[in-house]
Amino acid sequence: MPRSIKGRGASFNPPNRFERLHVEPFEEEWEDSRTVKTEFLIDTSRSILAQNDSPDLDFTYSINPYRGCEHGCVYCYARPSHEYLGFSAGIDFESKILVKPEARALLEQTFQRKSWEPQVVAFSGNTDPYQPVERRLQLTRRCLEIFLKYRNPVQIVTKNFLITRDLDILRQLASLDLVHVLMSITSLDPELVRVMEPRTSPPAKRLDALEMLASNEIPVGVNAAPIIPGLNDEELPSILRETSGRGAVSAGYTLVRLPGAVKPLFLDWLRRELPERESKIINRLREVRRGKLSDSRFGTRMLGEGKVAESIEDLFRLTCRKYHLNKRTITLSTENFLRTPKQQLEIF
Numbered sequence: 001m002p003r004s005i006k007g008r009g010a011s012f013n014p015p016n017r018f019e020r021l022h023v024e025p026f027e028e029e030w031e032d033s034r035t036v037k038t039e040f041l042i043d044t045s046r047s048i049l050a051q052n053d054s055p056d057l058d059f060t061y062s063i064n065p066y067r068g069c070e071h072g073c074v075y076c077y078a079r080p081s082h083e084y085l086g087f088s089a090g091i092d093f094e095s096k097i098l099v100k101p102e103a104r105a106l107l108e109q110t111f112q113r114k115s116w117e118p119q120v121v122a123f124s125g126n127t128d129p130y131q132p133v134e135r136r137l138q139l140t141r142r143c144l145e146i147f148l149k150y151r152n153p154v155q156i157v158t159k160n161f162l163i164t165r166d167l168d169i170l171r172q173l174a175s176l177d178l179v180h181v182l183m184s185i186t187s188l189d190p191e192l193v194r195v196m197e198p199r200t201s202p203p204a205k206r207l208d209a210l211e212m213l214a215s216n217e218i219p220v221g222v223n224a225a226p227i228i229p230g231l232n233d234e235e236l237p238s239i240l241r242e243t244s245g246r247g248a249v250s251a252g253y254t255l256v257r258l259p260g261a262v263k264p265l266f267l268d269w270l271r272r273e274l275p276e277r278e279s280k281i282i283n284r285l286r287e288v289r290r291g292k293l294s295d296s297r298f299g300t301r302m303l304g305e306g307k308v309a310e311s312i313e314d315l316f317r318l319t320c321r322k323y324h325l326n327k328r329t330i331t332l333s334t335e336n337f338l339r340t341p342k343q344q345l346e347i348f
Helices: 027-032 079-085 091-095 103-112 139-150 161-175 190-196 203-215 233-245 262-273 278-288 307-322
Strands: 039-042 049-051 061-063 096-099 121-123 154-158 179-184 220-227 250-255
Touching: 079 091, 079 262, 091 096, 103 139, 121 139, 139 161, 154 161, 161 179, 161 203, 179 203, 179 250, 190 203, 190 262, 203 220, 203 233, 220 233, 233 250, 233 307, 250 307, 262 278, 278 307
Parallel strands: 039 096, 061 121, 121 154, 154 179, 179 220, 220 250
Antiparallel strands: 049 061
16 A cells, blocks of 8 residues: 655555556555655646536636646545546646646636626636645736726635735725635644645634635635545534634535545545544445445535435534524625726826
8 A cells, every 4th residue: 555645645646547558656666755746737728717517516617727736635526637637636636737827818818708798707616726836826816816807706715825915906806796715624633634635724824814814804704625424524513613703704515525536545545544533434425425435416416415414414504503604695796897997098
């Protein structure tokens, strides 16, 4: 069994379902692999918005300036998307990051089209827009400037304190009812987060970011996701309590999903990092997935089914009521969308 790799959630590269050949490293190679360096590759996509028709999602379009995510969350449902690029959903997903240098220009072109209907766009439909390289490349920040310029609403989900860098733009968006931020918090246990989400911000920093956003009058909520039965479901009340106390006004959750190659990666992680809890977690997962470990059906894949899933949902609703979360609906505005923003006249 591969051992843990420093700073990575995955410990190996499972075969790509679209590739006929797969290279297996020798055991000696794994023993010598104490670190894996991240590579950044140019993505030459000519469009920036991804469209979905899932009934489980409340948005049609999402934007992702990065493909792959250095945060390395072992459970990430987006990992199999890396297979479409010829890579693996394992270590490759965390260490071979495609960046879209033309993201800002492509987004502006989209908003300028007569066919574009202003609507909420999800920032982070696939990977985190504030993963570590954003500090240097600022692709997310440049895109937010375009959302502000054209007055198109945006919803952001992140696990990174780095979002506070963009408070200046977020404040302006919020003043026009154009932004809603969700801070994703899976656990308040820093040690669990360190091995499960190795390059994300620690829980304390995420709470600080949430408080900073709220104090700047930016609508902010918590995304308690994913909930992993038998592991962090017991933390749900404390996550909601802490985030409400920091200014969160909304809350949501989803159950962990293990599509495709995510399943063997997650099971390997359990054996490596939490062997004493492995059987309990697997049994609980089977209880919410009709005896399986994964369920791709619309309507049940996000929240599960059965008594365990129902108890989690009841706990979530009762705790939200206790801490006054989701008392009001956050509605973003499309009324002020500008197809052709006026340019400032230069004064000579």
